[in-house]
Amino acid sequence: MPREMMFAEGIAVAITEEMQRDANVVFYGQNMAMTDRDPFVRKFGKDRVRITPISETAELGIAVGAAMMGLRPIVELYMSEFMLVAFDEVINEAPRLRYMSGGQVKVPTVFKAGFGFAAGWAGQHSNCIYGPLMGIPGLKVAVPSNAADALGLMKSAIRDDNPVVYLHHYMLMLDKCPVSDGDYLVPFGVADIKRAGTDVTIVATAWMMKKSLAAAEMLAKEGISAEVIDPRTLSPLDTKTIIESVKKTGRLVLVDQAPKHASAAIVIAGEVAENGFKYLKAPVKMVTALDTSVPYSEPMESFVLPSEEKIMQAVKSVVAARVAAD
Amino acid sequence: MPNSSQLSRDRLIWMYTQMCRIREFEERVKRTFVEHPGVIRGHAHLADGAEASIVGCLATRQENDLVMPSYRCHGYPLVLGTPARALMSEIYQRKDGVCKGFGGSMHLADPTHHFPTASGIIGQGIAHAAGAAYAAQVKKTGQVVYSFFGDGSSKQGAFYETLNMAAVWKLPVVFILENNGYQAYTKIDLEDANAKAGDPLSQKAKAFSIPGVTVDGTDPLKVYDAVSTAVDRARAGDGPSLIESKFYRMSPHGNAITVPPVPTQFQEHESIEVYGNKAEFEAAKNNDPIKKFRAHLIAGGFFADPDAKKIEESVCAEMEDVVKFALASPLPSPADALNYVYA
Numbered sequence: 001m002p003r004e005m006m007f008a009e010g011i012a013v014a015i016t017e018e019m020q021r022d023a024n025v026v027f028y029g030q031n032m033a034m035t036d037r038d039p040f041v042r043k044f045g046k047d048r049v050r051i052t053p054i055s056e057t058a059e060l061g062i063a064v065g066a067a068m069m070g071l072r073p074i075v076e077l078y079m080s081e082f083m084l085v086a087f088d089e090v091i092n093e094a095p096r097l098r099y100m101s102g103g104q105v106k107v108p109t110v111f112k113a114g115f116g117f118a119a120g121w122a123g124q125h126s127n128c129i130y131g132p133l134m135g136i137p138g139l140k141v142a143v144p145s146n147a148a149d150a151l152g153l154m155k156s157a158i159r160d161d162n163p164v165v166y167l168h169h170y171m172l173m174l175d176k177c178p179v180s181d182g183d184y185l186v187p188f189g190v191a192d193i194k195r196a197g198t199d200v201t202i203v204a205t206a207w208m209m210k211k212s213l214a215a216a217e218m219l220a221k222e223g224i225s226a227e228v229i230d231p232r233t234l235s236p237l238d239t240k241t242i243i244e245s246v247k248k249t250g251r252l253v254l255v256d257q258a259p260k261h262a263s264a265a266i267v268i269a270g271e272v273a274e275n276g277f278k279y280l281k282a283p284v285k286m287v288t289a290l291d292t293s294v295p296y297s298e299p300m301e302s303f304v305l306p307s308e309e310k311i312m313q314a315v316k317s318v319v320a321a322r323v324a325a326d
Numbered sequence: 327m328p329n330s331s332q333l334s335r336d337r338l339i340w341m342y343t344q345m346c347r348i349r350e351f352e353e354r355v356k357r358t359f360v361e362h363p364g365v366i367r368g369h370a371h372l373a374d375g376a377e378a379s380i381v382g383c384l385a386t387r388q389e390n391d392l393v394m395p396s397y398r399c400h401g402y403p404l405v406l407g408t409p410a411r412a413l414m415s416e417i418y419q420r421k422d423g424v425c426k427g428f429g430g431s432m433h434l435a436d437p438t439h440h441f442p443t444a445s446g447i448i449g450q451g452i453a454h455a456a457g458a459a460y461a462a463q464v465k466k467t468g469q470v471v472y473s474f475f476g477d478g479s480s481k482q483g484a485f486y487e488t489l490n491m492a493a494v495w496k497l498p499v500v501f502i503l504e505n506n507g508y509q510a511y512t513k514i515d516l517e518d519a520n521a522k523a524g525d526p527l528s529q530k531a532k533a534f535s536i537p538g539v540t541v542d543g544t545d546p547l548k549v550y551d552a553v554s555t556a557v558d559r560a561r562a563g564d565g566p567s568l569i570e571s572k573f574y575r576m577s578p579h580g581n582a583i584t585v586p587p588v589p590t591q592f593q594e595h596e597s598i599e600v601y602g603n604k605a606e607f608e609a610a611k612n613n614d615p616i617k618k619f620r621a622h623l624i625a626g627g628f629f630a631d632p633d634a635k636k637i638e639e640s641v642c643a644e645m646e647d648v649v650k651f652a653l654a655s656p657l658p659s660p661a662d663a664l665n666y667v668y669a
Contacts, residue, residue, distance in 0.1 A: 053487070056487075062460055101443050104443075
């Protein structure tokens with residue numbers, strides 16, 4: 001029997017189950033585990049569950065060192081932007097130490113952070129920083145779009161022998177969906193077709209998946225059948241499933257909350273241009289954030305970010321378009 | 327832990343031998359730039375001058391204790407037992423290198439000899455060392471972690487964040503701040519508030535309410551005693567200490583930065599090259615830790631001059647073989663570069 005679960009609950013269940021399964025999994029961060037009443041402290045004790053000072057470099061660096069010595073640390077970072085003050089550890093330490101040592105060490109750690117908080121958090125707490133992370137060999141990036149994937153991807157992240165940046169979207173934290181019973185894992189590098197369709201392929205992650213599915217429903221009423229794909233992990237990236245879909249639909253709309261040049265969309269567009277160009281009946285269309293910081297005031301924030309309307313317009317434009325040579 | 331006056335003759339001679347091995351290894355690295363241009367790429371940082379500090383620290387180790395140095399990392403693995411051939415081969419970009427040619431001089435690693443990795447980014451290895459200590463604490467292994475870093479690292483955020491967290495968590499780690507007087511090319515009193523005020527750098531420990539001591543890093547026995555106290559404290563579960571070990575780096579920061587095909591070599595020490603202070607460098611040479619320890623051992627009757635010469639000759643022969651081996655070792659296959667990206 002599948003369980004109905006909230007996104008946030010999916011993450012907590014995954015961490016709890018993995019900590020029960022493996023004594024090497026530890027979990028720490030700021031403003032957590034503050035008292036003995038904390039549920040994780042109660043279950044797993046103060047060695048494995050800890051509160052930290054506001055010291056992201058030390059938090060992530062300690063995770064890297066502990067991971068090399070056999071622990072599997074999960075660092076709670078709350079906001080992906082807080083990772084930026086410790087980007088050396090994310091980009092230049094965790095993913096590189098194994099390679100530089102000629103394969104002698106491994107760094108199994110999870111950097112967990114919320115992102116994309118489009119609820120008036122303004123310029124420094126609403127961003128999508130996965131784009132640059134996709135270009136770091138040795139690093140993996142998981143971006144779930146529902147509770148089931150949140151749970152399954154977190155479990156896979158904890159069991160992975162490599163550093164994983166696990167990004168959960170704040171606008172999805174209360175959303176519910178059914179989650180399979182038992183030890184439910186979502187493999188990395190396997191995209192999920194969230195909605196089957198024939199006329200156009202939409203690729204999106206996280207909150208943009210929710211918007212894309214809503215747009216696809218409305219498009220269906222207008223007779224346009226959209227296939228909606230969630231890569232679920234941006235690194236590794238399942239380009240095969242995307243190109244297979246484009247082979248079928250001939251049209252591709254990429255939806256991404258990041259500004260275009262820092263988006264996953266632009267990477268996917270490049271992959272499809274290189275490996276799937278012959279299947280395209282229309283130019284690829286990207287629906288991304290505009291090239292601004294995220295503004296505070298609601299009407300400006302909405303204007304800058306992708307919306308269901310913008311997605312629908314983009315789909316209609318590629319469905320209408322015919323490539324000149326066609 | 328016993329104090330240094332209780333160290334056996336064999337142990338003292340072992341310490342002298344390791345100091346000579348580090349010095350000769352580094353001399354051979356330096357000579358390679360002249361004798362075999364192009365064999366060493368990028369940037370190499372030498373430990374000559376640090377021998378007494380390195381060996382005095384590592385002589386306090388128990389079998390499974392871990393060592394996490396900075397990018398100036400040739401000396402420690404020599405003492406830990408990594409084959410010198412594998413270290414030189416790595417520096418020579420060879421397949422037989424300890425990291426198979428993936429890391430080079432700045433990123434030596436040999437976990438089988440308790441040396442997990444070295445970070446090339448100043449200060450970051452301090453956090454990794456604390457992480458290894460956290461693992462030891464959670465797994466109750468009884469290990470102590472030796473975190474080595476330069477005086478320059480002590481101005482990095484990683485230093486402050488990590489020492490604070492290590493103190494709060496009472497991690498079994500000893501922080502060894504190797505004060506060699508220069509942050510890369512910059513004289514320390516230009517960039518360190520304590521140094522500028524004429525205070526020891528070990529007083530940074532006060533900010534974290536942990537012990538901080540300054541020790542003469544040119545005397546391996548003084549280093550041994552200071553570090554022993556800190557290791558005992560760490561192993562007892564009482565948390566970290568900061569040791570400032572003061573010595574003089576005998577070579578410049580690294581080989582000169584040149585753009586290929588312009589050959590690179592070690593220039594004169596910054597004291598001369600940058601600051602025009604030959605007297606400072608000559609004074610440091612006269613305070614050479616190896617010469618001093620040799621004289622100390624002869625004066626104490628632990629060995630005689632011919633015994634010392636025999637050790638020195640055998641070390642020279644070892645490093646001669648090491649250079650020959652490393653030069654003869656094959657380069658990696660180009661496509662080996664695709665290995666080890668993911669575990």
